[in-house]
Amino acid sequence: MTPALFADLAVFVLALLVGIEVISKVPATLHTPLMSAANAIHGIVVVGAMIVAAATDTVPGYILAFVAAVFAAMNVVGGYVVTDRMLGMFRQRPVAKAPVAAAPVAATDSVEAGA
Amino acid sequence: MNGFDSVTHLIYLAVAACFVLGLHFMNSPATARRGSQLSAAAMTVGIVTTIAVLAKAHVITGTGVAVLASGLLIGGAVGLWMARTVQMTQMPQLVSLFNAAGGGAATLVAFVAILAEPGGINHANSTVVVATLLDVAIGCVTFSGSIIAAGKLHGVVPGQPLIFKGSRAVSIVLALVVVAGAITLLTGHGGMPVLVAIAVAALGFGVTMVLPIGGADMPVVISLLNAFTGIAVAMAGFALDSLVLITAGALVGASGGILTKLMADAMNRSLMAIMLGGFGTSDTAVGAVTAASGAPVRQSSADDIAIQLAYAERVVIVPGYGLAAAQAQHELVALANALEAHGVSVSYAIHPVAGRMPGHMNVLLAEANVSYEAMRDLDEANAELPIADVALIVGANDVTNPAARRPGSPIFGMPILDVDKARSVLVIKRSMGHGYAGLDNELYNDPKTGMFFADAKAGLAALSAALKEYVH
Structure with a gap:
């Protein structure tokens, strides 16, 4: 085993452990956005697509590199945009809502819940 | 390592660190969006850095630039359009489709790398061969599996467990083809046709793996396939000797794995039972008002x-x-x-x-x-x-x-x-x-x-x- 491969393997194993450690703390509320965010992160394969597109000089190579670039860009752009769209919906209770909600209460609310 | 290389390596390291921090910020709804934006910014920096590396190396051909740029623009536009227009209820199948795209890209990256290798896969070093094999096998399974999973959630593919006679045998044969092909290549025989055979068998395996699983179990399957894609990307990183791919891929592999376990636990189902399939129903509950147990049921208006x-x-x-x-x-x-x-x-x-x-x-x-x-x-x-x-x-x-x-x-x-x-x-x-x-x-x-x-x-x-x- 070369030192370079050993270093790669060490990084791989440690990154796995970091991934487990970071994810275990995320509340269930955020699992769907999290899955989408993780999905976007593996869009890093776009860097791989760029590296191999630079290394190829044959027609089959170009064709496959083109499809790889399309897929990878779809993954990375779509993944981040949809994650952001989801997370943009998580907002705190609007402050203005409270006084409006309090107004029409008085009449019926004094009745004890009979259910 | 010269100055330029040192800088680009440090930037890639910072990118990987920002991915971890971005996931960390997803611990709370209040910071989650910032986390996703940090991650996206890191991704942008990683892509720009790669452009700089390629430009400086002067290796990419004019055709290569055209192919790459058009591919990235088309893919990016399609992804953007899908992400903007999807309804929130269709989110799971969209994530599954993007996951399929990621798995497909990881597979194709390995293929292009082998095509560019002088002498093909037989003359590549053993690390590249092993990484390529794993990348192609895992990437193909997630590609076809994720498409079937998305189809089931979307109602294009029937949600019920689909088990035809001998489907288990087909799965086993396909798995054996993958293993036999891998052994052939690892012992220095075969070549590109064998790698293609492995890819085709793995694509088939992805289909036969997901078809027997019921629609209700699909989220767990998508999460698992998401983890698979992460591992496939990490393997592409080994093949290309790219640390940022290895780090990011492993992160996603681990997070997807943990998420899969959390989901299965919450349903009180073991992952093994889910993968064996045959359980779970289609999306639409049917049936009339039937009090099966015979005990009285009080109806309200x-x-x-x-x-x-x-x-x-x-x-x-x-x-x-x-x-x-x-x-x-x-x-x-x-x-x-x-x-x-x-x-x-x-x-x-x-x-x-x-x-x-x-x-x-x-x-x-x-x-x-x-x-x-x-x-x-x-x-x-x-x-x-x-x-x-x-x-x-x-x-x-x-x-x-x-x-x-x-x-x-x-x-x-x-x-x-x-x-x-x-x-x-x-x-x-x-x-x-x-x-x-x-x-x-x-x-x-x-x-x-x-x-x-x-x-x-x-x-x-x-x-x-x-x-x-x-x-x-």
């Missing part, structure tokens, strides 16, 4: 329920799969807002697996403008339910079944929402049909439970109308 809700002080709403399937979250929130305007305290009890995947219900409610402070997780909800006047269950079943507390029940041990501890229980449901676990729900025979048989959307609209009549 929309007016009854509206009165009960209006006179309650504290209402806990339990939304479930049926709500998501009927896309009735806006009707639910309209009802809740009317109640709040009337002075009733309303909160939402969200079981970890409510909706179509963990956290999906939170997203659906957030889309309908529910603040996340009004959403209770399992523990918070179970602390609140005993002091609630009404638990209103909309389209949820198994997660409210008290049978889960009794040893010997098939769902014993599954965490449930203690709705039976509320003063009264109201259930909106299409029929007495069974939930995902195929069990009778004892809750429905409880004397304090009122059943309102209706589609979630129509039922909630009827309740809102009845409430409006009443509170005027």
Whole structure:
């Protein structure tokens, strides 16, 4: 085993452990956005697509590199945009809502819940 | 290593660190969006750095630039369009499709790298061969598997477990082809045709792996395939000797793995049982009103329920799969807002697996403008339910079944929402049909439970109308 491969393997194993450690703390509320965010992160394969597109000089190579670039860009752009769209919906209770909600209460609310 | 290389390596390291930090910020709804944006910014920096590296190396041909640029633009535009236009209820299948794209890209990257290798795969070093094999095999399984999974969730592929005669045998043969091909290449024989054969067999395996799994289990499968893609990307990183691919891929592999386990745990199902398939039903519950156990069931009318809700002080709403399937979250929130305007305290009890995947219900409610402070997780909800006047269950079943507390029940041990501890229980449901676990729900025979048989959307609209009549 070369030192370079050993270093790669060490990084791989440690990154796995970091991934487990970071994810275990995320509340269930955020699992769907999290899955989408993780999905976007593996869009890093776009860097791989760029590296191999630079290394190829044959027609089959170009064709496959083109499809790889399309897929990878779809993954990375779509993944981040949809994650952001989801997370943009998580907002705190609007402050203005409270006084409006309090107004029409008085009449019926004094009745004890009979259910 | 010269100065330029040192700088680019340090930038890639910072990119990987930002991915970790971005995931870390997703610990809380308040910082989650910042986390995703940090991650996206890191991705942009990584891509720009790669452009700089390629430009400086002067290796890419003019055709290569054209191919790459057009591919990235087209893919990016399609991804952007899909992400912008998707409905939130269709989120799981979109994630699955993007995941398929990632797996496909990882596979193709390995192929292009081998094509560019002088002498082909037989002259590559053993690290590259092993990494390429794993990348191609895993990437192909996630590509076809994710497409089938998305098709099942979208209703294009039937949601029921599809098992044809000999399907297990086909899976085994395909797996054997992959293994035999791998051995051939590892011993220095074969070549590109063998790698293609492995890819085709792995594509077939992805299909036969997902087809027998029921639609309700699909979220777990998507999460698993998401983890697979991460590992495939990490393998592409080994083949290309790219640390940023290895780090990011491993991160996703681990996170997807943990998520998969959390989901399976929340459903009280083992991953093995899910993968063996044959369990779980299609999306649409069918069946007439049939009290299977024969015990009495009390039916309520929309007016009854509206009165009960209006006179309650504290209402806990339990939304479930049926709500998501009927896309009735806006009707639910309209009802809740009317109640709040009337002075009733309303909160939402969200079981970890409510909706179509963990956290999906939170997203659906957030889309309908529910603040996340009004959403209770399992523990918070179970602390609140005993002091609630009404638990209103909309389209949820198994997660409210008290049978889960009794040893010997098939769902014993599954965490449930203690709705039976509320003063009264109201259930909106299409029929007495069974939930995902195929069990009778004892809750429905409880004397304090009122059943309102209706589609979630129509039922909630009827309740809102009845409430409006009443509170005027």
